[in-house]
Amino acid sequence: MKYEYSKLCSRTSKSEIREILKWTRKPGVISFGGGLPDPSLFPLQEITDITADVLAKKGYLALQYGPTRGEAEMLEALVEHMGAFGDIATTEEVCITSSSQQGLDLLSLLFIDEGAPIVLELPSYMGGIQVFKRCGADMHGIPLDNDGMKIDLLVKKLDQLKNEGKKPRFIYTIPDFQNPAGVTMSLERRKKLVEIAHQREILLIEDSPYRELSFTGELLPSLWTLAGGKGIIMMKTFSKVLFPGMRMGWLVGDKEIMDNIDTVKQSVDLCTPSFNQLILAGFIKKGKMKETIEKAIACYKPKSTAMLAALEKYMPGGVSWSKPTGGMFLWVVLPSHIDTKEIFLTAIEHNVAYVIGRPFHCDNSGSNTMRLNYSFPSIEQIDKGIKQLGDAIKQVI
Numbered sequence: 377m378k379y380e381y382s383k384l385c386s387r388t389s390k391s392e393i394r395e396i397l398k399w400t401r402k403p404g405v406i407s408f409g410g411g412l413p414d415p416s417l418f419p420l421q422e423i424t425d426i427t428a429d430v431l432a433k434k435g436y437l438a439l440q441y442g443p444t445r446g447e448a449e450m451l452e453a454l455v456e457h458m459g460a461f462g463d464i465a466t467t468e469e470v471c472i473t474s475s476s477q478q479g480l481d482l483l484s485l486l487f488i489d490e491g492a493p494i495v496l497e498l499p500s501y502m503g504g505i506q507v508f509k510r511c512g513a514d515m516h517g518i519p520l521d522n523d524g525m526k527i528d529l530l531v532k533k534l535d536q537l538k539n540e541g542k543k544p545r546f547i548y549t550i551p552d553f554q555n556p557a558g559v560t561m562s563l564e565r566r567k568k569l570v571e572i573a574h575q576r577e578i579l580l581i582e583d584s585p586y587r588e589l590s591f592t593g594e595l596l597p598s599l600w601t602l603a604g605g606k607g608i609i610m611m612k613t614f615s616k617v618l619f620p621g622m623r624m625g626w627l628v629g630d631k632e633i634m635d636n637i638d639t640v641k642q643s644v645d646l647c648t649p650s651f652n653q654l655i656l657a658g659f660i661k662k663g664k665m666k667e668t669i670e671k672a673i674a675c676y677k678p679k680s681t682a683m684l685a686a687l688e689k690y691m692p693g694g695v696s697w698s699k700p701t702g703g704m705f706l707w708v709v710l711p712s713h714i715d716t717k718e719i720f721l722t723a724i725e726h727n728v729a730y731v732i733g734r735p736f737h738c739d740n741s742g743s744n745t746m747r748l749n750y751s752f753p754s755i756e757q758i759d760k761g762i763k764q765l766g767d768a769i770k771q772v773i
């Protein structure tokens with residue numbers, strides 16, 4: 377039988393990166409490829425204890441269907457957690473999701489029609505690009521520098537679209553410790569971005585999985601805060617600050633948006649598992665979230681320092697990289713004639729893997745770029761792996 381698939385299905389392409397990351401299973405390869413937290417941070421005993429407690433005390437609630445927007449206990453815990461990082465919201469402004477990837481899915485269902493223009497960073501999160509492409513969005517990329525999205529280029533793009541009679545459905549940005557570039561949007565640009573979005577009545581989507589992972593202790597106000605919670609949706613997840621295995625995240629937005637998200641989420645999965653919510657609510661209430669985040673910062677900060685030092689030591693001239701002050705990634709730019717996909721197998725011969733940069737670009741540019749992850753490998757692997765990467769790049773240069 378010839379199956380007839382939907383248009384949406386034909387627009388959903390397999391991740392190119394997943395295909396090439398198969399090579400990382402070759403014995404001896406040091407991988408800077410994935411975006412995985414260090415598993416030594418996973419609080420196994422605490423989760424075991426809290427799970428037993430939830431089953432003993434609230435088992436009938438935990439194993440039942442729950443409200444689409446989330447369990448009250450969880451919503452309250454999240455509002456408290458965000459408050460500790462300067463982001464004030466009410467429980468009515470929060471909706472629990474099955475992680476941020478579902479957040480992106482819900483927002484695309486809510487806001488993107490085929491051909492609708494949207495604006496995002498260049499480069500941006502690949503999983504976001506995959507969702508937007510699936511919906512048939514008309515994606516417009518705005519280049520980044522060390523201070524985040526270039527606002528002058530954003531204004532130019534918005535003017536150009538306006539002249540064509542188009543208005544973006546939203547501007548999607550990752551202001552803190554961006555994936556993949558590892559850069560953070562400056563305060564000045566944050567203020568300008570919010571001002572422009574408000575003036576032109578364009579929705580902002582602030583994807584914020586890494587915000588809590590600041591190595592300097594310094595935290596700029598979120599776009600959510602600067603926008604006063606109006607005309608903006610913030611996306612949050614436990615995946616990077618805690619662990620991804622429970623697939624738990626949340627969206628924050630005004631009441632009107634939340635009502636619509638509630639309706640769309642009902643059609644997607646009815647609700648996110650109450651069991652997971654009650655466990656994580658217990659975890660946060662015991663102060664364990666704060667503790668785990670502090671441990672993660674203490675673990676990732678020296679790893680990022682080690683990677684920066686190794687790049688300095690082993691990279692040939694003509695190669696540059698970002699200097700993250702938080703998060704999990706660092707971005708490397710090679711001379712323009714080198715294609716990081718073409719040299720990937722040379723890197724594998726040198727027993728090191730990375731993620732090629734092009735799939736992070738909605739316009740297919742960036743073939744001379746790569747993303748390196750430092751949260752998963754050990755400090756020893758970082759030094760050895762960057763040396764091997766340096767050798768591979770010297771060979772092709």
Ligand SMILES: Cc1ncc(COP(=O)(O)O)c(C=O)c1O
Nearest residue numbers: 411475476477501555583613615
């Ligand atoms: C910017 C960004 N958004 C969303 C996600 C999705 O994360 P999750 O679905 O695990 O919450 C990721 C994961 O890497 C990410 O980096």
